[in-house]
Amino acid sequence: MPSTSAEPHIMLLQLCRAKTDYGEVILANSFYCTKVIVDESIPEIEDFRTK
Known part of the structure; x- marks a missing residue:
């Protein structure tokens, strides 16, 4: 994912389930309903970024 900042x-x-295998993090869905949010403008994320 290229970053501009x-x-x-x-x-x-x-x-989701995260595990480490040979030094690499592997993510797997769980219950067929994993939710992934990347770089969204959510108040909680904006608050986290300002800390």
């Missing part, structure tokens, strides 16, 4: 990307993951 110096800020890191923020991902919110809901109902």
Whole structure:
């Protein structure tokens, strides 16, 4: 995912499983309903960025 700013990307993951395999993080959906939000303008994310 190319970035146009110096800020890191923020991902919110809901109902997913994360595991490390040979030093690589692997994400898997859980319950067939994983929700992924990337770089959205959500008040909670904006608050997190300002801290």
